Amino acid sequence: MFGGGIDLSQVMVEQSVFSYLKEHEQEMLEDLVGFVKKESPSYSKELVDQCGMYLTQLFHKRLGVGYEIIEEKEVGNHLKFTIGEGEKQLLIIGHFDTVWEKGRLSLRTEGNKLYGPGILDMKGGIVQSIWAIKAIQELGLSLDKKIVFFCNSDEEIGSISSKKYIEEEAQRSEAVLVAEPAVAGSGALKTSRKGAGIFTVKAWGRAAHAGNHHKEGINAIEELARQVIFLQGLTDYEKGTTVNVGTFTGGSGTNVVPEYAEAHVDLRVSTEEEAKRMTDIILNLTPILKGIKLEVTGGMNRPPMVKSKQTEELFECAQSIAAKLGMKLEEAAVGGGSDGNFTAAIGVPTLDGLGACGKGIHAEYEHIQIDTLSERSSLFANLLLQI
Numbered sequence: 001m002f003g004g005g006i007d008l009s010q011v012m013v014e015q016s017v018f019s020y021l022k023e024h025e026q027e028m029l030e031d032l033v034g035f036v037k038k039e040s041p042s043y044s045k046e047l048v049d050q051c052g053m054y055l056t057q058l059f060h061k062r063l064g065v066g067y068e069i070i071e072e073k074e075v076g077n078h079l080k081f082t083i084g085e086g087e088k089q090l091l092i093i094g095h096f097d098t099v100w101e102k103g104r105l106s107l108r109t110e111g112n113k114l115y116g117p118g119i120l121d122m123k124g125g126i127v128q129s130i131w132a133i134k135a136i137q138e139l140g141l142s143l144d145k146k147i148v149f150f151c152n153s154d155e156e157i158g159s160i161s162s163k164k165y166i167e168e169e170a171q172r173s174e175a176v177l178v179a180e181p182a183v184a185g186s187g188a189l190k191t192s193r194k195g196a197g198i199f200t201v202k203a204w205g206r207a208a209h210a211g212n213h214h215k216e217g218i219n220a221i222e223e224l225a226r227q228v229i230f231l232q233g234l235t236d237y238e239k240g241t242t243v244n245v246g247t248f249t250g251g252s253g254t255n256v257v258p259e260y261a262e263a264h265v266d267l268r269v270s271t272e273e274e275a276k277r278m279t280d281i282i283l284n285l286t287p288i289l290k291g292i293k294l295e296v297t298g299g300m301n302r303p304p305m306v307k308s309k310q311t312e313e314l315f316e317c318a319q320s321i322a323a324k325l326g327m328k329l330e331e332a333a334v335g336g337g338s339d340g341n342f343t344a345a346i347g348v349p350t351l352d353g354l355g356a357c358g359k360g361i362h363a364e365y366e367h368i369q370i371d372t373l374s375e376r377s378s379l380f381a382n383l384l385l386q387i
Contacts, residue, residue: 042157077153135377184358206291223292245263
């Protein structure tokens with residue numbers, strides 16, 4: 001379905017694309033620096049929308065295309081760019097929101113590393129993708145398909161408002177390419193991801209004076225402490241299932257038997273069957289202490305991205321291109337989720353991790369490797385041409 005036999009003309013195209021992008025690497029870097037300077041923490045609609053406007057200007061400047069705004073009230077507006085024409089459609093997805101509050105991280109260069117908020121996750125990948133299409137245009141190469149580039153503003157907070165638009169565009173597409181970062185260290189592409197669930201566990205007991213009436217109290221923190229031990233024990237590394245109680249709050253003072261406690265739980269699973277099994281267990285927790293009221297809410301936020309035969313074909317096509325460019329390319333299964341989970345789950349061939357190379361996703365040392373910009377962009381361009 002994807003790619004084809006090797007011929008000399010194809011190799012020449014791949015090399016010319018790489019040469020073009022190498023020549024324009026400094027401009028790519030300038031675009032990325034400007035993009036990262038437009039800080040875009042997910043929960044600040046104003047800042048995210050300002051960043052989105054920069055992105056529309058970048059698409060117009062480099063590709064000469066307009067845009068469609070999908071307006072949102074609570075989160076930043078989503079953006080859709082359409083390039084070219086044709087009966088067949090490819091979908092590129094990328095988010096421009098970040099996990100960082102404004103001013104938290106600085107933009108700086110240290111040798112071959114460029115640091116900044118969201119530079120790896122995933123503004124670098126978006127810029128690489130734009131330049132991949134620009135190289136195709138400038139070299140006059142034939143792209144006999146329509147490309148839809150969907151940029152959402154809420155991926156870091158679950159893609160709650162953008163999920164339906166991503167799935168709608170994916171259903172119209174032959175394949176989905178995700179410009180999320182490559183696997184740190186190896187640069188591998190991501191052909192499968194775990195599904196992610198988010199749950200909240202709340203417990204109500206009975207308050208009492210810790211000294212005078214301790215016996216009359218029902219300790220909500222004790223209840224949740226026991227529930228936490230049970231939940232953590234559900235982790236099964238052989239199955240690829242992990243449970244993490246990430247936050248825990250409760251109580252009002254050391255001299256008061258706590259009436260209320262709350263915990264937030266992260267679930268990661270590798271299959272739909274395991275997602276259902278674990279969801280049923282967590283949602284049906286029952287009180288351990290007498291007199292406790294327990295409430296559990298939540299569910300799966302992203303389904304598992306399970307590698308299909310078509311996704312494997314997509315990867316093999318990318319691997320073949322990489323080899324001719326002198327790059328060694330591997331595939332990997334990862335624990336984190338992306339919007340590629342949604343598109344893979346509805347049966348559309350999805351290849352993830354096509355973005356920037358670097359390290360520090362969601363970490364203060366988040367950075368990209370500058371010297372990989374042109375080669376990764378070249379890989380992306382040639383993949384668009386050969387699918």
